[in-house]
Amino acid sequence: MFNLNFIMKKILFFLITLIVGLTIFSCKKDALQESTLENVTHQQEINNDEEPHANYSDEDRKIINYMIENFNYSIDDIIVTDEFIFVEGDIMYPKGKSFWDNYTSKETISRVHYRSNYLVTQITTIPILLHNVSSDWRNAVIAAANEWNNLNGSIRFSVNSNPNHSTTVGINLQHYNYGSNMGHIIASAFHPTSSGYPGNMMYINDDYNGVLTASDKKFTMVHELGHAIGFEHTDGNHGSSITNVGWWCRTFSNSSSVMVAALPVGGWNGFSSCDVQAFNALY
Numbered sequence: 056m057f058n059l060n061f062i063m064k065k066i067l068f069f070l071i072t073l074i075v076g077l078t079i080f081s082c083k084k085d086a087l088q089e090s091t092l093e094n095v096t097h098q099q100e101i102n103n104d105e106e107p108h109a110n111y112s113d114e115d116r117k118i119i120n121y122m123i124e125n126f127n128y129s130i131d132d133i134i135v136t137d138e139f140i141f142v143e144g145d146i147m148y149p150k151g152k153s154f155w156d157n158y159t160s161k162e163t164i165s166r167v168h169y170r171s172n173y174l175v176t177q178i179t180t181i182p183i184l185l186h187n188v189s190s191d192w193r194n195a196v197i198a199a200a201n202e203w204n205n206l207n208g209s210i211r212f213s214v215n216s217n218p219n220h221s222t223t224v225g226i227n228l229q230h231y232n233y234g235s236n237m238g239h240i241i242a243s244a245f246h247p248t249s250s251g252y253p254g255n256m257m258y259i260n261d262d263y264n265g266v267l268t269a270s271d272k273k274f275t276m277v278h279e280l281g282h283a284i285g286f287e288h289t290d291g292n293h294g295s296s297i298t299n300v301g302w303w304c305r306t307f308s309n310s311s312s313v314m315v316a317a318l319p320v321g322g323w324n325g326f327s328s329c330d331v332q333a334f335n336a337l338y
């Protein structure tokens with residue numbers, strides 16, 4: 056049997072729900088109008104650190120940008136609530152770790168700058184002691200130290216070629232036999248310690264001496280010095296992400312970063328603008 060009163064109430068309730076729903080939706084739409092990320096050029100990486108969707112947390116923003124880049128959604132079709140991310144009205148994605156675990160391929164998770172647990176806090180000039188280092192690598196580490204020093208941060212490197220000294224507070228650089236299992240390594244370094252000093256040793260694999268150009272060697276030393284003062288790999292997703300940089304740098308891939316884990320093919324090409332921001336954020 057029809058209950059007309061009941062049906063009328065249902066219709067009225069539906070209409071009110073619809074109106075309230077549309078109002079909320081259009082408010083959120085308005086908030087998103089300015090956030091279109093289309094036509095963002097590389098130049099804006101340097102000049103435009105305006106936040107396109109300031110209301111969202113860093114974690115939400117990373118997911119939104121991942122969805123735009125990889126799922127081809129439009130920013131206008133994405134709405135973030137406390138619990139979920141809605142796309143095109145009715146498709147739902149989880150937030151946080153559950154999104155990354157279930158809807159992304161592990162290799163492409165956020166490529167931003169990362170730091171290790173500890174930074175250099177106890178000294179401002181970091182001595183680099185060279186232990187029988189060949190002249191080509193000596194030139195490379197001197198040039199690399201200069202590149203970091205030119206960023207004018209709160210720490211500096213100072214290369215000391217006196218062979219009779221080691222340093223307990225700085226970096227000891229020497230050639231090293233990695234053995235057959237680790238033969239793919241060109242050079243390596245320690246991270247800073249819990250005492251606030253830089254990684255104490257840096258090693259060079261002599262097998263690559265004849266393969267790498269002077270510029271490749273310089274790039275390699277810039278990269279290893281980066282590890283020694285606390286940088287993790289930019290594309291590694293390990294350590295803690297460096298968040299006090301512009302939104303571009305903490306959101307998008309920084310594939311031109313000197314801290315990307317890659318062979319130094321093509322030689323030294325300078326720091327990326329995000330490298331500079333990340334260094335300034337730490338030092």
Ligand SMILES: [Zn+2]
Nearest residue numbers: 278282288316
């Ligand atoms: Zn590395």
